[in-house]
Amino acid sequence: MKTLLYGIVVRIVDLFVKADAKHWVFAANYGKTFNEGPRNLMMYVMRHDPTVKCLFVTRNRAVRKELKRQGIPCVMNCSMQAVLAIARAGCVFSSHAAGDIFFAFVKQRRRFFYLMHGQAFKKGLGAIPIAYWRSLQPKHTFWGDFKHLVSDYLVKSGDYNVSEFASATSEFVAQYTRKVFPKQVEIKVLGSPRCDSLFIPEQMENEFFDKFKGKMVVTYMPTHRLYGKGVLAPMLFKDNKTVLDWLRANDVVVLIKQHPNMIPAMTEEISNDVVIDITKAELDLFCTIYHSDVLVSDYSSVWMDYLLLRRPLIHFFYDSNYNEEDEGYFYDLHENPAGHVCDSQEELFEALKRCRENYSSMCPSEETVRKFHKYVDGNSCKRHYEEIIKDC
Structure with a gap:
């Protein structure tokens, strides 16, 4: 219920707050962790472009506490800080699904970027039969479907279907990535932001x-x-x-x-x-x-x-x-x-x-x-930033 109430507030605030191209919000792994492509791209932008205001959104209090300790901007998804920040967000970044972040609704001047948490090999989301998905879900009921509809309206963010573009690691991989996304989503060979971690030894340290x-x-x-x-x-x-x-x-x-x-x-x-x-x-x-x-x-x-x-x-x-x-x-x-x-x-x-x-x-x-891999250089975040900032 708390989440739905926040959703109502965001829907109202969204009517009065315009999206700002230089306000970027990041989230990952269903709101549970600070990792994957959103983490790497956010850290890259914070180091290289102070004109962009970056914020990480999470539903994990441990993540919030740790990022606060490190001085990295972060808010809990269900908070008034998040309500205002998400309403202003001109760019929204996710790694797994729309559920990475709540309340980032599709609106004018807002852009979505799905930083894939894996490259196209397994058939995913848009590429496998609907019957397969239905076989994994509970049976539909009128009341259940109604609650789902309300929840989607008040909570669900824009998903991979409205991503401005999706990136692949090579032309060979891109041909399969195109099978996952709808036709309106452009596929670009830019590398994978999450993989930049492998080129940052200090980030890989673990006793x-x-x-x-x-x-x-x-x-x-x-x-x-x-x-x-x-x-x-x-x-x-x-x-x-x-x-x-x-x-x-x-x-x-x-x-x-x-x-x-x-x-x-x-x-x-x-x-x-x-x-x-x-x-x-x-x-x-x-x-x-x-x-x-x-x-x-x-x-x-x-x-x-x-x-x-x-x-x-x-x-x-x-x-x-x-x-x-x-x-x-x-x-x-x-x-x-x-x-x-x-x-x-x-x-x-x-x-x-x-x-x-x-x-x-x-x-x-x-x-x-x-x-x-067309690129083996750890600069995928740089290439993504350069593509995105062109229209900011």
Whole structure:
């Protein structure tokens, strides 16, 4: 109810307050975190253009407290400060969905920018059948639909459908990005703002990884299944004494980071000295891959981000029905691999042994990196800012 009341206030204030092209508001990850592209672009703009007033909007009090400590402008989404700031916002930036920020309604002179939290590989939002989405939602009722309609009017911000443009990391990726967005949204090859983190070593510092110095760190990051309603990815090499002994003898550690959507499906955490579940450690995604010598993933587009580091990448497909029974993908990595493909834990073990024995031979070629990334320079935020500021 509190959120709806604020929505009524914003709707009224919006009638009297014009959007200001130099007032930019940022939000990320359904209002829960200060990360992804919105964080990086906001910090870039604050460093390089003092004429733009930047503000981060969150619904997480811990984020608000930490940003206040750091001197970074931030307000709680349900507050009068946010009401006035959002009403004046000329540019609104999000990373995941309209739900990143409440009350940023579509209005005259306001521009929206969806800074994608992953590049187009999995079929998402506008690219998969409506029947799939309906199968994941509860049954419709008149009262439920009415409440949803009211909530949308009073709370929902502009979404990816009204984004001024969306960015891809290369022309190869752009052809699939165009399948996700409506025709009116222009696709530009500018790189991914969230990936700029990988080029800022001081931002990647985390003492958690100090314990693994001198070891080869292998990180396993599978994507979710059925948006958290599917089966949890396997715990690699569980009870496999041969593999566990080899990991110990060769100073290799395997970190398991399940997708956040799958946390409710985790009934137990199984870790030992060489295979460690870090899912609930609240580690930043990019900090984790930055400290990984090898990445093992499946249909998660994190592998595309990881290519920027030019380190060994392994595609591990433990199930074969993802394209038919889940989100699906635009192209088959068996046919267009960016790394080494494994379909079983036995094949994965052999690939890890090759990484340990001849690391450089397992690194991606420059041709592969450039297929997915036109730019490998950490300047995606700069390119986005230059595009956006043209019309301010």
